[in-house]
Every structure is written in C-alpha cells, then in structure tokens.
Amino acid sequence: MKNIVILISGGGSNMAAIVKTARRDAWAEKFGARVVAVISNKASAAGLVFAAEHGLATLVLDHKAFESREAFDAALAQAIDRYDQPGQPALVVLAGFMRILTPGFVSRYEGRLLNIHPSLLPAFPGLHTHQRAIDAGCKVAGVTVHQVTAELDHGPILAQAVVPVLPGDSAETLAARVLTQEHHIYPQAIADLLST
C-alpha cells in the first residue's frame, strides 16, 4: 500500500477534497494508495478536525518550537518516514502548507513531493498571488499543481486550471473562485500520478 501524507497549515479544504475523492474513487483498490496522515505546522489548523473525524492520524509540529528550519524539517521528515512502506515510499502532498522547505528536505522526497499553488505558474510565485494578479490587471488567474523542487514554486507542472478575473474582484472573491478549481484538479493530478 502506498501511503499518502498531507501537510497543511490552515483550513485544509484541499486535503478534505483529496480524502473524499480517494474514498469515493476507491484509490486503495484502484491504485493501492490511501491517505493515512495529516501533519500541520499550526495547532489551530481547522483541517485537523476533519482529518481526525475521518480516522486519519494527525500530528502538529509547531515550527516555532524549533531553533532552525533544518531542525523543523528533520522532525517533519522523521514523522513522514514512519509511513514509508517497504519498496513503497510515501507520497507527500502540500495542501496550503505555508512553510518554505529546505533543499535537504526537498531532495529527500524528490519526485514524490507535490504542491498546489494558487496562481498560473510561472506567474506569481510566492505569497499574495490573488492581489498581485488583480493589481497586474490579469484577465485570467488560476492554480497550478507542481512537483516541489528546491527553488520555490518552480518545479515541473503537473496540472493547471484557469478562472476569469471579474470586474470588482477582491483577493477574497478571486481566491474563492480559484479554490473551487483547486478541489477538482488536485485530487485528479494525484490520481494521474498514482496511475502511472
């Protein structure tokens, strides 16, 4: 069985969409894969409640309790590696995870570390993507699922979805429109990866 570990920092709606799709589409039978654990760097992350209610292991690793990024990433790696199976390394899925990962962490999980970023990469890597798209006068915005590499938001693109930017949009209204698409393309991109 290939285990999937999801990292979150907040609401966890992408994580919930992945968990629901995995169950609805029987990923265990189809791909031999299942979501097993959700790890948050914030104790207040609302997604932890959904995860626990759905029988998943949950863990909080507060980055503020570690003296360096390397120390935090080492603890994170130790927690994730508990879910590796013989010959079946776990898939690590960033879903609204808000801590930049060190090159050492990224290389350890190379090829099995995914992120969803709320812009049409390579446009607008980093934070505050929706306001930046509005300020730039973009007529479309969207979301990208990509492999994580050491360079922030620059890994190979697996999937994208486009939404219109509408007159009068705020960062919040645009983010909500993008998020709806995220919930479709992230589970689909993971299923595509598991089926190859």
Ligand code: NHR
């Ligand atoms: N790590 C690496 N090495 N490469 C990527 O592509 C990564 C990554 C870690 C997270 C998600 C990302 C996004 O999709 C992601 C991609 C956080 C920040 C950030 O600046 C930037 C990009 C992303 C996530 N974080 C601040 C930090 O100091 C903290 C911000 C906060 O806590 O609110 O780590 O956009």
Ligand code: GAR
């Ligand atoms: C999503 O829009 C995701 O793309 C974005 O945060 C939101 C998390 O929502 N990610 C980033 O901005 C990463 N820097 P969720 O917690 O409900 O899935």
